[in-house]
Amino acid sequence: MLQIGTQAPEFNLFASPNQKVSLSDLRGRKVIIAFYPADWSPICGDQLSLYNEMLSYFRKENAELIGISVDSKWCHFAFSQDRKLHFPLLSDFEPKGSLAKAYEVYDADEGECKRVLYILDESGIVRWSYLSPIGINPGADGILTALEEMRNNKTN
Numbered sequence: 001m002l003q004i005g006t007q008a009p010e011f012n013l014f015a016s017p018n019q020k021v022s023l024s025d026l027r028g029r030k031v032i033i034a035f036y037p038a039d040w041s042p043i044c045g046d047q048l049s050l051y052n053e054m055l056s057y058f059r060k061e062n063a064e065l066i067g068i069s070v071d072s073k074w075c076h077f078a079f080s081q082d083r084k085l086h087f088p089l090l091s092d093f094e095p096k097g098s099l100a101k102a103y104e105v106y107d108a109d110e111g112e113c114k115r116v117l118y119i120l121d122e123s124g125i126v127r128w129s130y131l132s133p134i135g136i137n138p139g140a141d142g143i144l145t146a147l148e149e150m151r152n153n154k155t156n
Contacts, residue, residue, distance in 0.1 A: 017077055031124070036068070063119070073091040
């Protein structure tokens with residue numbers, strides 16, 4: 001995984017069949033990146049649905065959430081519509097896993113992303129990360145605690 005204090009690699013990935021999102025688009029805001037193995041899997045579905053419910057809390061901390069997996073933009077589109085998600089799912093589909101590899105979270109044995117959370121500051125620097133054990137939903141407590149610590153450190 002990327003070390004705390006590292007400049008996060010830039011990206012420009014499909015967020016819908018005809019729209020891309022880049023990290024530079026999000027400068028000036030904190031960015032929560034949720035790498036996850038696959039759309040339609042039970043744990044991923046629960047994790048992303050929970051984050052959808054937590055969006056107002058994240059946004060109060062000036063943080064934007066994005067999900068990233070190696071699924072295609074069409075798979076993300078269908079999954080996002082089905083789950084009524086209100087944040088972008090980015091497709092690291094082709095070349096498969098290239099961004100996950102840059103963020104050091106690609107599982108070559110499984111051909112998918114590991115379940116990893118990163119929080120970047122407003123300048124795109126990694127300030128917090130978490131690798132979830134296989135088969136475990138990491139929840140949102142760690143994200144909320146990290147965002148609160150970032151806010152408190154900024155005011156001190």
